[in-house]
Amino acid sequence: MKRVMRSLPLLAALSVAACQKGPPTTPEAAFRAFGDAVKRQDARSAFELLGPKSRAALEARSKALAVESKGAVRDEPALLAFRTPAQPAPVVSIVVAQADEAAAVLEVKTCRQALDASGACPAGADVQERVTMTKVGQRWGVELPELVTP
Numbered sequence: 001m002k003r004v005m006r007s008l009p010l011l012a013a014l015s016v017a018a019c020q021k022g023p024p025t026t027p028e029a030a031f032r033a034f035g036d037a038v039k040r041q042d043a044r045s046a047f048e049l050l051g052p053k054s055r056a057a058l059e060a061r062s063k064a065l066a067v068e069s070k071g072a073v074r075d076e077p078a079l080l081a082f083r084t085p086a087q088p089a090p091v092v093s094i095v096v097a098q099a100d101e102a103a104a105v106l107e108v109k110t111c112r113q114a115l116d117a118s119g120a121c122p123a124g125a126d127v128q129e130r131v132t133m134t135k136v137g138q139r140w141g142v143e144l145p146e147l148v149t150p
Contacts, residue, residue: 027104027133028094030140035091038082047078051134051141058147090114092121097130104133104140 024030030049037045047055055077062077092109099105109128111121132143 023139025138025140027096027099027106027135027140030133031094031106031108031131031142032091034142041083043078043082046082049142051132051143052136053134054142054144054147089127090121092126102135104135106131106133 024033034046034049037043037049047058050058058077058081062075062080065073065080066075089110089112092111092115093107094109095107097105097107107128108131109121109126111125112127113122113125115121132145133140134143135141
């Protein structure tokens with residue numbers, strides 16, 4: 001669980017002001033919507049924007065935690081992962097590295113510092129990560145590696 005919490009700044013960083021009507025139709029748009037939900041601390045929306053493997057892993061962890069705590073901790077997978085005071089890191093860029101009808105890999109660059117006045121990340125402060133997106137039906141979902149990698 002600590003790995004999930006450490007990744008939340010990246011996840012929260014995925015927010016870019018974008019108003020959309022209806023569900024996102026591209027992997028990039030779904031990723032941005034996910035980041036926006038994390039930034040707003042809208043745990044339920046963020047959870048719904050996860051891919052099926054990540055949701056299943058969080059559901060299993062949440063259920064196990066509730067059982068281990070004998071009910072002291074409620075079985076709420078969305079709240080388990082997405083309620084955090086972590087401040088989001090700004091997104092510098094999102095590039096589709098690979099994509100087909102069922103999956104996509106995004107190269108996401110975030111900035112560990114505030115962007116400068118021109119909107120650029122200070123030299124050496126950027127971090128790049130690969131993010132896998134999966135598509136089920138018409139919905140793209142974010143697969144968090146710390147949840148789906150054994």
